[in-house]
Amino acid sequence: MTSPVGLHRVVEPAGVLPQAAWRLDADPRIAPNEVRIRVERLNLDAASFRQLSEKHGGDGEKVRAEVLEIIAARGKMQNPVTGSGGMLIGTVEEVGRRSPLELTAGDRVATLVSLTLTPLTILDGLARWDGRSEQVPCDGYAILFARSIAAVLPADLHPELSLAVLDVCGAPALTGRVVAGYVEQRRSAGDPTPVTVAVIGGAGKSGSLSLAAARRAGAGRTVGVVPVAAERDALTDAGLASVVALADARDPVALSTAVTTALGVPADVTVVCVDVPGCEHGAVLATADGGTVIFFSMATSFAAAALGAEGLAADVTMLVGNGYVPGHAELALGLLRSEPGVRALFESRLTAD
Numbered sequence: 001m002t003s004p005v006g007l008h009r010v011v012e013p014a015g016v017l018p019q020a021a022w023r024l025d026a027d028p029r030i031a032p033n034e035v036r037i038r039v040e041r042l043n044l045d046a047a048s049f050r051q052l053s054e055k056h057g058g059d060g061e062k063v064r065a066e067v068l069e070i071i072a073a074r075g076k077m078q079n080p081v082t083g084s085g086g087m088l089i090g091t092v093e094e095v096g097r098r099s100p101l102e103l104t105a106g107d108r109v110a111t112l113v114s115l116t117l118t119p120l121t122i123l124d125g126l127a128r129w130d131g132r133s134e135q136v137p138c139d140g141y142a143i144l145f146a147r148s149i150a151a152v153l154p155a156d157l158h159p160e161l162s163l164a165v166l167d168v169c170g171a172p173a174l175t176g177r178v179v180a181g182y183v184e185q186r187r188s189a190g191d192p193t194p195v196t197v198a199v200i201g202g203a204g205k206s207g208s209l210s211l212a213a214a215r216r217a218g219a220g221r222t223v224g225v226v227p228v229a230a231e232r233d234a235l236t237d238a239g240l241a242s243v244v245a246l247a248d249a250r251d252p253v254a255l256s257t258a259v260t261t262a263l264g265v266p267a268d269v270t271v272v273c274v275d276v277p278g279c280e281h282g283a284v285l286a287t288a289d290g291g292t293v294i295f296f297s298m299a300t301s302f303a304a305a306a307l308g309a310e311g312l313a314a315d316v317t318m319l320v321g322n323g324y325v326p327g328h329a330e331l332a333l334g335l336l337r338s339e340p341g342v343r344a345l346f347e348s349r350l351t352a353d
Contacts (some may be wrong), residue, residue: 002031004146009119010311011075019117023074026119026143032098033144033146037109039090039120041160042136043167046204046275047298048079048086049134055081060131067136071122077115084298085115086134088142089153089163100146100289107161110166111142112149119143133353135160144157151329162333164205164346167334171296172213173325175199175271178292182268183218194220196266198259198286200249201273202241203231203345206296209332212239212339219269223262225249234348236312238341249274254284272297280305281312289315 008031010016011023018024030036044052044067056062071077076087092107101110111118119255124139144150153162175197182195197214201207202224214222224241226232227248235244247258249272260266266288272279277299284305287293293303293316305318335341 002032002033006117006119006145006147007147014155017117018076018119019114022074024119026075026121028121028141028143028144030094030096032096033100034096035092035099035101035103035144035148035150036092036094037088037111037142037144037150038093039138039140039142041085041090041163042088042115042138043163043209044076044077044086044134044136045082045167045298046134048082048084050275050299051079051082053132058132063131064126064129066098067131068122068229070124071120075077076118076120079326082298083116085118087111087113087115087163087167088118088120089159090142093141101144101148101150103150103152104175108153109150110163111144112151112166112169112324113144114323118148124200135163135350135353144179149324154333156296157336158334160350161336161346163349164338165209165332165336166329168206168209168296169328170321170323170325171271171273172209172335173328173331174294174319174321175210175269176213176331177218178269178294179214179217179219180331195268196263196288197222197269197271198225198263198267199223199241199271199273200225200279200283201253201275201297202226203235203238204246204273204275205346205349206213207271207273208235208238208342208345209335210296212335212342213238213331214269214271221263223259223267225255225258238345240339240341249279249282250276252282252285255279256285259286267291272300275299281308284309284314284316284318287314287316288308292317292319292320294319335344
């Protein structure tokens with residue numbers, strides 16, 4: 001019997017969901033409710049790639065070898081340190097007769113579910129990847145379950161650009177929803193106070209999209225926080241934030257001071273989009289009482305966030321960005337098309353990679 005969430009693909013330990021499993025069965029023969037994709041490119045999530053790169057001192061060959069080792073051992077791409085994976089693009093090869101995903105053989109798609117739960121096999125040894133970028137050209141295959149999500153790649157965008165956007169499309173969707181809720185609440189109460197938003201890591205992929213989404217949702221004032229002058233200049237040129245602040249997000253006092261100085265008040269909504277650990281306390285400290293912190297970083301320690309908020313006597317709501325909001329792919333791609341600043345940041349990043 002085949003499970004819609006892929007339980008039949010779990011090799012060990014028995015009884016857990018594919019994301020929590022140590023090893024999956026990546027057999028290319030599909031069940032009636034599965035889809036097989038011929039993979040052409042992986043997108044490793046930022047926290048995972050940073051951890052691997054730092055572990056190996058930037059040695060791309062060693063990074064490539066470890067990624068191959070992880071996939072071969074686990075039947076999926078799941079960094080054992082960060083617990084995170086990424087996503088992929090490829091072409092649909094075969095669709096099971098009972099698959100509900102509405103895909104057709106020949107469709108070029110991006111998976112909108114994590115590589116941490118996607119059965120995956122690499123066939124070319126990642127021979128075309130130098131181990132120095134998040135995007136990984138490859139040849140292989142992957143399996144989607146009945147409860148998986150995939151989006152057909154848009155014809156008007158380069159596949160690498162689409163992959164980069166779709167990798168983080170949950171961030172702007174949830175940010176926009178939360179900010180719109182604050183805006184509506186104040187409007188209904190007749191409160192003219194503008195909603196303030198801080199995005200930590202504002203020059204990155206999820207950060208730039210979140211800034212654009214916050215503005216579109218009605219945020220009155222936004223600050224993008226970045227760690228270095230080059231990112232400050234790039235984000236300033238993009239015009240996505242009311243003000244850009246320079247601060248190390250791992251320094252709680254410096255981060256809080258930067259946000260409060262830039263906005264004049266603590267943020268109503270703080271969005272964490274960095275790929276390094278240790279930013280939880282600063283995000284909480286930068287947020288107003290009654291405000292919301294949204295964590296989109298896979299480097300987040302949620303125990304540190306909860307205990308930090310308690311220790312700071314901070315009355316904040318903390319949300320885990322789970323990567324899925326209905327309509328998230330269309331919203332993110334729409335922001336890329338309509339916001340020149342967002343597109344410029346994405347294209348610059350891809351060129352650098």
